[in-house]
Amino acid sequence: xxxxxxxxxxxxxxxxxxxxxxxxxxxxxxxxxxxxxxxxxxxxxxxxxxxxxxxxxxxxxxxxxxxxxxxxxxxxxxxxxxxxxxxxxxxxxxxxxxxxxxxxxxxxxxxxxxxxxxxxxxxxxxxxxxxxxxxxxxxxxxxxxxxxxxxxxxxxxxxxxxxxxxxxxxxxxxxxxxxxxxxxxxxxxxxxxxxxxxxxxxxxxxxxxxxxxxxxxxxxxxxxxxxxxxxxxxxxxxxxxxxxxxxxxxxxxxxxxxxxxxxxxxxxxxxxxxxxxxxxxxxxxxxxxxxxxxxxxxxxxxxxxxxxxxxxxxxxxxxxxxxxx
Amino acid sequence: xxxxxxxxxxxxxxxxxxxxxxxxxxxxxxxxxxxxxxxxxxxxxxxxxxxxxxxxxxxxxxxxxxxxxxxxxxxxxxxxxxxxxxxxxxxxxxxxxxxxxxxxxxxxxxxxxxxxxxxxxxxxxxxxxxxxxxxxxxxxxxxxxxxxxxxxxxxxxxxxxxxxxxxxxxxxxxxxxxxxxxxxxxxxxxxxxxxxxxxxxxxxxxxxxxxxxxxxxxxxxxxxxxxxxxxxxxxxxxxxxxxxxxxxxxxxxxxxxxxxxxxxxxxxxxxxxxxxxxxxxxxxxxxxxxxxx
Numbered sequence: 160x161x162x163x164x165x166x167x168x169x170x171x172x173x174x175x176x177x178x179x180x181x182x183x184x185x186x187x188x189x190x191x192x193x194x195x196x197x198x199x200x201x202x203x204x205x206x207x208x209x210x211x212x213x214x215x216x217x218x219x220x221x222x223x224x225x226x227x228x229x230x231x232x233x234x235x236x237x238x239x240x241x242x243x244x245x246x247x248x249x250x251x252x253x254x255x256x257x258x259x260x261x262x263x264x265x266x267x268x269x270x271x272x273x274x275x276x277x278x279x280x281x282x283x284x285x286x287x288x289x290x291x292x293x294x295x296x297x298x299x300x301x302x303x304x305x306x307x308x309x310x311x312x313x314x315x316x317x318x319x320x321x322x323x324x325x326x327x328x329x330x331x332x333x334x335x336x337x338x339x340x341x342x343x344x345x346x347x348x349x350x351x352x353x354x355x356x357x358x359x360x361x362x363x364x365x366x367x368x369x370x371x372x373x374x375x376x377x378x379x380x381x382x383x384x385x386x387x388x389x390x391x392x393x394x395x396x397x398x399x400x401x402x403x404x405x406x407x408x409x410x411x412x413x414x415x416x417x418x419x420x421x422x423x424x425x426x427x428x429x430x431x432x433x434x435x436x437x438x439x440x441x442x443x444x445x446x447x448x449x450x451x452x453x454x455x456x457x458x459x460x461x462x463x464x465x466x467x468x469x470x471x472x473x474x475x476x477x478x479x480x481x482x483x484x
Numbered sequence: 485x486x487x488x489x490x491x492x493x494x495x496x497x498x499x500x501x502x503x504x505x506x507x508x509x510x511x512x513x514x515x516x517x518x519x520x521x522x523x524x525x526x527x528x529x530x531x532x533x534x535x536x537x538x539x540x541x542x543x544x545x546x547x548x549x550x551x552x553x554x555x556x557x558x559x560x561x562x563x564x565x566x567x568x569x570x571x572x573x574x575x576x577x578x579x580x581x582x583x584x585x586x587x588x589x590x591x592x593x594x595x596x597x598x599x600x601x602x603x604x605x606x607x608x609x610x611x612x613x614x615x616x617x618x619x620x621x622x623x624x625x626x627x628x629x630x631x632x633x634x635x636x637x638x639x640x641x642x643x644x645x646x647x648x649x650x651x652x653x654x655x656x657x658x659x660x661x662x663x664x665x666x667x668x669x670x671x672x673x674x675x676x677x678x679x680x681x682x683x684x685x686x687x688x689x690x691x692x693x694x695x696x697x698x699x700x701x702x703x704x705x706x707x708x709x710x711x712x713x714x715x716x717x718x719x720x721x722x723x724x725x726x727x728x729x730x731x732x733x734x735x736x737x738x739x740x741x742x743x744x745x746x747x748x749x750x751x752x753x754x755x756x757x758x759x760x761x762x763x764x765x766x767x768x769x770x771x772x773x774x775x776x777x
Contacts, residue, residue, distance in 0.1 A: 179617050191633035304705070304757035306712045306728070309749035312735060316742050414619070421624030425713050429735075439625060440717055443632040451629050458622040466620070 162474070169470060173463045178232070180459040184452045185231045189224070191448060240456060241449035245442065250453035254435065258457065260330055261434030264426070265419050267350060268357035273412055275358075276365025277405070283366075284373035285396065295366045302363025307422050311356040311429035318352060325352050328431035353430045357422050361415060368411055373404040406473060413469025416462040508769035515765020518758040525755055529575035538569035540725045561734055561744045570725045571751055577726040578755065581642055582708035588646030589707070590700045593653025594689075600654070601661025602684050612658070615651050623648040624713060631719040638721055645710045649703060656699050660692035694770035701766055705759035712752050727752050 197211075222230075234240070240250040279298075283291040319327045330349050335341060376382060377400055385395045420435075427436030435454050442450035510516060559567050600611040627644035634640055664670060665688060673687045712728030714720060720729045727748040734744035 176617060176620055180620070183621075187629065187633060300757060300760065303760050305753050306709050306716070306731075306749060306756075308713065308716050308728075309731060309745070309752065312731070312738060312745050313749070316738055316745075320739055417619060417622045420622040421713075424622075424624050424628070425716065428717060439628060443628055444718070446632070448633070451632060455622070455625055455629055458625050459620055462620050462622060 165474070166471065169467055173467050176463055177460065180456060181232055181235050182228065184235075184456055185228055188448060188452055189227075235456065240453035243442070243447055243450045245445040245447040245450065250449050253438065253450060254453050254457050257433060257435050257438045258461075260432060261420075261423055261427070261436065262461075263346075264350065264353055264357065264432055264434060265423050268354045268423075269361065269412065269415070269419060271354060272358040272361040273365055273408070276362050277369045277401075277408060279362075279366040280369025280371075280408075281373050281396065281401065281404075284370045284377060287374070292370075295370055298359075299363040299367045302360050305359075306425075307356060307360055308425040308429050310359055311353070311426055314352050314356055315429065325349070330433050349430075349432075353426050353432050356429070357419070357426045360422055361412075361419065364411065364415070365408055369404060369408045372407045373400065376400045376404040409469065409473055413466055413473070416465035416469075417458075420458050420461065505766075505769040509765050512765040512768055514761050515768075518761035518765070521754070522758045522762060525575060525758070526579060528572060529579050532572035532575065536569060536572055538566045540565060540569040540573040559741070559743055561730065561741075567730075567744060567747060570730055571727070571748060574725045574727040574730060574748065575751070575755075577638075577724050578708050578711060578728075578752070581638065581645070581711045581726075582704045585642045585645040585649065585707035585710070586700060586703040588642065589650045589703050590653055590696070592646065593650035594657050594696060596650070597654040597657025598661055598684055598689065598692075601658040602665060602680070602688070604662075608658075611654075615654050618648060619651050621648060624710070627710070627714060628717065628719055631714060636719055636721050638724070641711065641714060641720065644714075645707050649707065649710070653696065653699055653703065656695050657692060660695060661688055664688045664691050697770060698763055698767045701759060701763040705756040705763070708752065708756055708759070 238251050240254070242248075243250050243253055246253055279291055279295055283289060283295050286292070315327065318324045326349050331342065331345050335345050377396075382395060382400055385399045386392075390399075423434065424436035424439060426432065427434045428440050431437065435458065439451060439454045441447075442454070561567055561570065596611050596615060600608040600615075626648050627641075630644040630647070631641055661684075665683075670683065670687055673683060678687065711720075711726065712731075715726045715728035716732040718729070718732055720726055730748040731745050734741065738745050
């Protein structure tokens, strides 16, 4: 089966998943107490039944469920997720403004956790009784057991409030003026602690798995052959073994997108990072249903695209994967 | 025909699987210690409120009285409430939600996984697509939405955690069922006329249990973390104290009173750590591949 055909199938599949998310979103909105008319009347300071009915008609809320669902789907497909009466902005615009900050945080944390995790894993697989092994075990226990928001607050107390190495909150310092690099450094300083916090959960996962995977690969026949050919230890590890040891780690990383986004919500709340998580938090307090559901939709979209990309990356790294799927 | 001669010491007494697992578990020192700690925490959660009857909502002293002073072992929070009383009462909520969400997770996960692995074909296809759908939903966000839309009661919070967490259990159960259903003793029961239900529940499930038990133990820990996250964000029943909520409500004051955040965090950390160490111990004890080592 050609790679194009595989990509096509995966994309169709992703679209089906997304449709399911939209239907779920709509059903939730339908089941939740109160509707758009109530929200509008609340923001107007109350309205009588006649006006409520008028609003319901103008928003099509008097139509049968299936008609409303069809309209909702066609709206969402055009990225029209409704209007937020709390922020007085279209939901899509609101979300697209916040999405880059979340993506920056999530991707930085993931890449850092992957790189450091794999390096730690490889080192400790080569020296099973070395110091790095204890580091990996400790990280794994801490990463699994510590609530991520607590880790974040501890880092905040230590490095921002006590020694002032990093800014306390936000993503950039608005008073700073200068060129690209000045802003780059500013954002990096703001990004450091949130990314470390978010990465800490996944570092544990990746280092543990790459250690296990590397140990398994190092014991296999072709590695012995490579050693017997007289290749140096480093060549064997980094040229032959690592590539095969990586594919379970990449698979796992791909499965973490939803968990990373969940972690990001909490980390953003701790560091006041201006992303989707903070927006979700604020709109939940404000009971702003269109925005909440819009965020749910966009996060699912991010997860689905992330899974799709992982799947393709895996095929590039490891030709054994899914030739006949 | 001569009877085969068997040495006494070559045939060790067959033990009940639980006895064998327990003797393996006992060798893991940290797991035994963790189990002891967990028992202690559970007792504290149940009997603590009677032994230390201070009302966690009552303002007993000045706000931000540091730990150990004025007779308050862990100090007071931003409203002057006794932090020790809050921690003790919070334990109940954390453990109860952790346990009941894990039970729900295991129930859904095992049912879905067992049906998918046993029937295969179209049933498996549909169930696995549903599983994937739930994997795509960003877990915490979806739970936040559920709790925000339908109210922050304890059953709703438990449901919101359970409904997003069962996919891992379903996958494990399915792969175990797929493996075991092809084994000879299952074929034999099938040939002797056992019904599908009997095969699933009576024959395959008991043999699929070890990895499910380990995963369930870990589920309790992650459900506790999950609940802590929700209540940290304020999505919690306002009439009960929970550890995450203490952190969430005090976090504006970390500059003045870091302990109001550090201490409940330690409580969560130790509890979840103990659960994961017990999980590791169970894994060693129940995984026959590791027994030889």
